[in-house]
Amino acid sequence: MDEIVNLGTRLPCSWCRALKWKDETQGMCCSGGKVQLPNLEPYPEPLHSLLTHQDPLSEHFLSTIHDHCEKDIRCGIYPGIKPELISQLQKSLNEHNKYIMDFKAAIDSVPKDQKEFKVVINVERKPFGEHKGRFNAPQTKEVAIVIVGQEFEKRDIVLSSRDGTLMRINETHRAYDALQYPLMFFCGEDGYQINIPKRHETTKIPLSKTVSASEFYSYRIMERDGEVCHLLLFRNLLNQFLVDMFAKIESERLNWIRHNKKKTITEK
Numbered sequence: 001m002d003e004i005v006n007l008g009t010r011l012p013c014s015w016c017r018a019l020k021w022k023d024e025t026q027g028m029c030c031s032g033g034k035v036q037l038p039n040l041e042p043y044p045e046p047l048h049s050l051l052t053h054q055d056p057l058s059e060h061f062l063s064t065i066h067d068h069c070e071k072d073i074r075c076g077i078y079p080g081i082k083p084e085l086i087s088q089l090q091k092s093l094n095e096h097n098k099y100i101m102d103f104k105a106a107i108d109s110v111p112k113d114q115k116e117f118k119v120v121i122n123v124e125r126k127p128f129g130e131h132k133g134r135f136n137a138p139q140t141k142e143v144a145i146v147i148v149g150q151e152f153e154k155r156d157i158v159l160s161s162r163d164g165t166l167m168r169i170n171e172t173h174r175a176y177d178a179l180q181y182p183l184m185f186f187c188g189e190d191g192y193q194i195n196i197p198k199r200h201e202t203t204k205i206p207l208s209k210t211v212s213a214s215e216f217y218s219y220r221i222m223e224r225d226g227e228v229c230h231l232l233l234f235r236n237l238l239n240q241f242l243v244d245m246f247a248k249i250e251s252e253r254l255n256w257i258r259h260n261k262k263k264t265i266t267e268k
């Protein structure tokens with residue numbers, strides 16, 4: 001018989017309410033209150049019911065994301081998947097995912113006679129209209145259309161209307177997680193980016209230090225008192241996400257070493 005080990009009860013962090021076992025460190029959830037991130041939106045239906053075994057298709061959904069990556073499911077590559085599951089999720093994504101909504105609105109804003117344009121998702125959220133020549137100038141939209149020949153920031157996501165080439169999306173772009181894992185970040189919430197400030201634990205005033213990728217994802221995957229961490233319900237897709245984010249954390253660490261090598265050697 002398997003031995004049952006009692007680890008005791010988990011106590012909430014006094015800053016972020018993350019549930020932790022005795023002796024787990026302050027730093028592992030919110031760096032002693034200095035990492036303060038917005039909550040993820042609650043999942044709309046049917047995703048919430050699918051993940052919490054309240055939908056007749058729950059087991060089908062959970063075993064499907066267990067065996068197949070999310071992209072394959074959405075593309076309908078997996079032959080056994082029930083079409084009604086795809087159409088329900090697609091409908092809900094159309095209603096709740098800000099990238100899908102903004103993308104449609106942006107494409108609709110292109111004048112009919114404009115044959116060449118690019119779709120841009122800025123690396124940083126800033127009021128649109130800062131670039132010249134945008135067709136649409138909404139203040140809080142994620143997706144903008146610009147005419148060709150304009151300059152972009154190196155890490156912006158830029159899609160061309162007439163270019164079949166593939167592009168590499170920078171993993172530290174804030175949209176990376178939402179575009180790579182649209183079911184997990186159903187409403188299109190931001191992932192890690194390089195300039196999120198740490199904040200004073202009580203006054204919430206931004207500090208000069210920034211949140212690292214490791215701190216960002218440590219915060220995201222904690223279960224908090226009185227809240228369900230839905231990310232943890234995704235079975236194997238969660239494993240895939242964690243491996244992907246670990247690679248992001250490691251590449252940030254290597255970049256840091258590369259940039260600070262000279263300085264470190266000089267200091268020695």
Ligand SMILES: [Zn+2]
Binds near residue numbers: 013031033
């Ligand atoms: Zn905490």
